[in-house]
Amino acid sequence: MARFQHLLQVTPAGLYCPAGDFYIDPWRSVNRAIITHAHSDHARSGSAHYLAADPSKSLLQLRLGMDIDLQTLPYGESLTLGEAVVTFFPAGHILGAAQIRIEHRGQIALITGDYKLQTDATCTPWEPVACHLMVTESTFGLPVFHWPSTAQIIDEVILWWQENQHAKRTSVVFAYSVGKAQRILMELSQRSSGLGPVWLHGAMLGPMRAYRDSGVKLPEYESASSAPSGTDFSSALIIAPPSAQQSPWMNRFKEVSVASASGWMAIRGTRRRRNLDRGFVLSDHVDWGDLNRAVDLCNPEELWVTHGFSETFARYQNEKGRNALPLKTEFQGEVDGEEVQA
Amino acid sequence: MKAFAELYQRLDSTTKTTAKVDALIAYLESANALDQAWAIYFLLGNKLKPSVPTKALRTAAIEAAQIPERLFEETYQWVGDLAETIANIIPASRRLEHGSLSEWIELYYQPLSRVELAEQVKLLLDCWQRLDAQQRFVFNKLLTGNLRVGVNARLITKAIAEWSSIDVDLIAHRLTGQWRPTTEAMSQLLEKGSEAKSPSQPYPFCLAHSLPANFEATLDPQDFYAEWKWDGIRAQLIRRNATTFIWSRGEELLAGRFPEIESAAAGLEDGVVLDGEILAWRDKAPLPFSELQRRIQRKSVSKKLMQEVPVRFIAFDVLEHQAVDIRSLAFEQRRAVLEALIAKNYPESAEVSQTICVNQTRTAATWSELALQRDQAREVRAEGVMIKRKDSRYETGRVTGAWWKWKLDPFTVDAVLIYAQRGHGRRASLYTDYTFAVWSDGVLVPFAKAYSGLTDDEIRVVDRWIRANTLQKFGPVHEVKPHWVMEIAFENVQLSTRHKSGVAVRFPRIVRIRDDKKIEDADRLQSILELVAARQG
């Protein structure tokens, strides 16, 4: 760790770059914060100045308010802060998600933030970045996580929806309102259009607008709450945030089949604990194979592992001969394997 | 394997009975007879024998995933299920095989079961390459012998009956006994109209519920027979084609374990099926269950063991008589058939040491009368009593209303005698009706009245003492000096505004005098309420 002192340090407020005097995704109020993406466990309010990638602007303003001091930078363009040069590279996680490349005296650090290698029509695909120090997430850093292709999962969603239509059951999918929901809706809209009516939970409307404002070509859907009374939802697909599952909002649908779209759905126990009829294995994080692939492609001399199975994955990288260490729990992320709702 | 894995997933992802039945029907609809037979085999809880050792699975999984053993173990720790860990840890395959469940058993499991560990590892690696994760998971579950997916025999029976339009009782009957995963078994199961069955075929057992809390208000004791509930092995004794078959409730053939019952059964006429209990028995009482266990554990028994632990079959029902299924007759009628049958086949039935005998029934006018009988269960080493509706048919499985079990485990407390009154009838001259009290905030509060349970000698002693120790009289009621501590048994206690103590006790009776206790040692009301609440919790 000492070797990269000037580039990155772990502090009580979060990851800090002394050479440029800024923090990355800090969880306390700081002077200058660089934000990897607009999920709540990464973008927190209270800092004086924010810097983020261009396409995340609308989402960040939605989360942190229009009045924040926010500077944005297109992917690939550099900005000098103090003695450090900062460049954003697409992370492929959600709209505007960036990996942060920091260069100082010929040494390069890369902070991946959350990322995935799978295709996603709602954001720019991930790119490998050669670096000396890589800080990677490991939300799904166990060898049991292997994502099926997006196409296969969408096929499953459609089949399930059609079965429910046949049985006159409303299909409700719980998915994060920033990222996952748009990804599913985009995939569905690119398939045949006559699948059936789609309604959203009210909490989805803001992020949907932010996506469209940012130029993502998503169709417009309405909130199920605004549907005229007596609306028949029996052939509809509803997308709602996970928190809606236990809420009285669900009462408006008569017979329902409930599903969740998340990487955790790969595990039978999670599906059963959550009382779901179906689980769709669809994640915006890297799976085991892609995590290892990404590390190999960026090929750092030193690897810091955070956010998830840090110990297990760092040890595995050590066993493979890479200098790796876990960043314990200093990095507050998806707590206990439960993704924080975006 | 794909269709069966999908069936598993559908059964696994719902708790609704209708959805499970639908999933089973959809599978039966699409599968061939052999696959249907195997699916039923597994869903009924049967396992592949021998199972494949988990060591082979672990070794192969570590090799396939190309990860260190410790990473495999950490991952398994986190997932918590070996079959699932392995299913998911293996990289996706590109050469899926479309074999069905039975083909997988034949082509992959059978070779696997016959070879050494090292060879098993090789075969497993090949198998897993031919399955997707969901199928691998189910296949691994089959190999390790624990496919549990929340369906029971009743649900499977229902689905098969619905799918085949064959009467549900007939399906239940045909599914009882050892299920063989063969096309023949499947076609016998689905045979229309005909009752043709193998001579060993048992009937599904009728099972009892525990009596509900308010039974004495809702059930009339005169509608029922009571009989001892024995703690042995529930069994069906079948005599057909001059051959004897003994089935346990777990639907296991007990051939050879109880030669004395088998030879006694040779005296039975043909076309008879009896339901009863096998007990280890010496002289006039059963031996403890642990003795009987010595007999169960042996596939063949030695002369010595037969002498040490003699057994008998106590029949309490007859399901088939003169090769006719008589389960739809009323219990009262079946009992008459049973008694006549045993009397006819074993004319010397007065003999107590008889190996095949009939469980005696009795009737009672009131529930308290039966509660008293039940309390004697301990003396005859029974578990309690069974209460069986006289007009009930022999039901399939656990159906509410026909059979009730009333086990012996009442609450008991130590209480203090505080009031006494003269008895009635034969005991009118003696003080035999007692009121007992327990402690509450340092005072003795009346808790229960009990009239019975002491021997005549004890009653005389207590009577004499009462006459000498009366503190005051309230009409016929004598208040006596607190002195006697007695153990009182009762069924239940509830808060009640109609009683001085604030509680109402059901079926209180005296178990024994506690000479060893002083009045300060008697129980406290609060702890009784807690005790009852805890058990009902």
Ligand SMILES: [Zn+2]
């Ligand atoms: Zn995120």
Ligand SMILES: [Zn+2]
């Ligand atoms: Zn995150």
